[in-house]
């Protein structure tokens with residue numbers, strides 16, 4: 001008999017690890033596989049955006065990262081043009097400079113503590129599914145094996161084997177610019193090179209960009225003529241980096257060694273559907289784009305926070321099919337918009353004189369408070385507004401809990417539960433969903449129902465209004481099967497979300 005898992009997560013990058021950590025919070029031990037022999041320790045991403053920081057903090061996973069934080073920058077950027085984050089209403093009005101590898105370590109430790117450590121050197125090579133389940137062929141150090149699962153999360157990155165195995169198209173635009181990233185040490189440091197830490201930024205040409213990561217290690221990003229002809233599998237060498245840096249710094253620089261290097265491009269692609277039966281695509285497996293503005297890892301993390309509690313509900317048997325479908329409905333438009341903004345950023349980084357003029361105009365526009373806020377809300381992830389169909393309109397519906405309310409709801413959110421904030425009688429209404437939804441009494445507030453990922457899915461029109469609350473609870477958190485529900489069972493109808 002093949003091994004069976006509730007959920008099989010393919011890929012232990014930030015996205016897969018975060019899905020597994022969310023499932024672990026719900027008491028579900030996913031099987032997590034990665035093709036690599038061990039964690040590489042390499043960090044493509046170097047910064048967390050405010051919304052990801054809020055989500056990690058809600059679960060208590062930001063604190064272990066704090067000792068590794070290089071910098072709290074009060075700004076984001078759009079193609080290298082500064083965005084003022086200090087105007088954002090969040091406890092984290094900054095980009096948090098922390099390496100991707102540190103985030104992965106924290107999440108990996110979390111799932112190991114919960115009893116489902118990553119299985120390294122396990123490569124998924126084939127997938128088939130039926131109405132009842134998914135079966136994956138996995139190459140392990142001791143030979144091929146099969147793992148079956150109720151659900152499979154494809155978090156295996158841009159070149160996703162699962163996506164290919166299922167024949168899921170990855171439409172979009174092919175690469176037009178090819179670039180390289182490397183962490184290097186220097187034998188001679190260019191004069192005037194600042195030692196201040198800052199995340200990599202594209203802009204003003206964006207090539208030959210060199211920034212200190214500490215301990216004598218520098219991150220370099222470059223993409224000249226030479227790189228356009230090189231396949232992504234060609235290793236990045238010290239001689240290649242030296243040539244790229246000399247183009248910017250002349251003879252004033254000498255590369256000592258390349259710690260690691262990788263190639264990337266501005267290819268811009270997104271799958272049309274995030275859900276294919278029992279397979280859910282997330283992170284780079286679902287969307288790729290130029291890493292401008294520091295959004296890719298953050299998108300993947302937020303895919304995971306959106307998907308985790310919904311998958312847990314499906315595994316526990318109370319999550320409806322339509323709840324799982326909302327993962328696509330909510331997350332696809334968010335990444336589609338990031339593909340638009342990163343393509344725009346790509347254009348703004350091309351070193352053409354007319355485009356530099358456009359860059360100047362856009363840079364001027366971004367100093368206007370409204371323009372800054374609009375783009376900062378987008379790049380930071382704080383502006384996300386999920387569609388909430390079938391609910392009475394309310395200004396907060398679909399938005400994240402404002403920071404003050406998230407602080408009041410800290411207990412339930414930390415344990416991955418939904419939260420109903422509001423006056424005492426609402427607590428009775430939520431009682432049948434105890435264990436899934438926690439009531440936080442607040443005499444001063446009209447009721448608000450927030451999902452485990454902090455997005456508001458019901459809001460009262462007035463102080464003691466509970467209209468539509470039962471329906472919202474049943475829609476988002478399933479039909480209750482607790483004793484408290486017994487006497488109300490016939491009153492509570494579970495309706496599809498759309």
Ligand SMILES: Cc1cc2nc3c(=O)[nH]c(=O)nc-3n(C[C@H](O)[C@H](O)[C@H](O)COP(=O)(O)OP(=O)(O)OC[C@H]3O[C@@H](n4cnc5c(N)ncnc54)[C@H](O)[C@@H]3O)c2cc1C
Nearest residue numbers: 011013014015035045124156157283284294295296297298
């Ligand atoms: C130069 C550069 C700078 C960047 N900077 C930022 C930034 O500042 N901020 C930001 O938000 N994003 C940034 N990004 C993007 C970010 O790094 C990615 O979006 C992020 O790594 C995606 O995470 P993921 O978990 O979806 O995929 P990945 O990180 O690619 O992880 C996928 C995992 O799946 C595994 N895998 C692959 N195939 C298989 C298989 N068949 N079976 C089992 N396992 C498999 C891989 O080994 C890997 O561990 C940057 C990217 C680049 C290239």
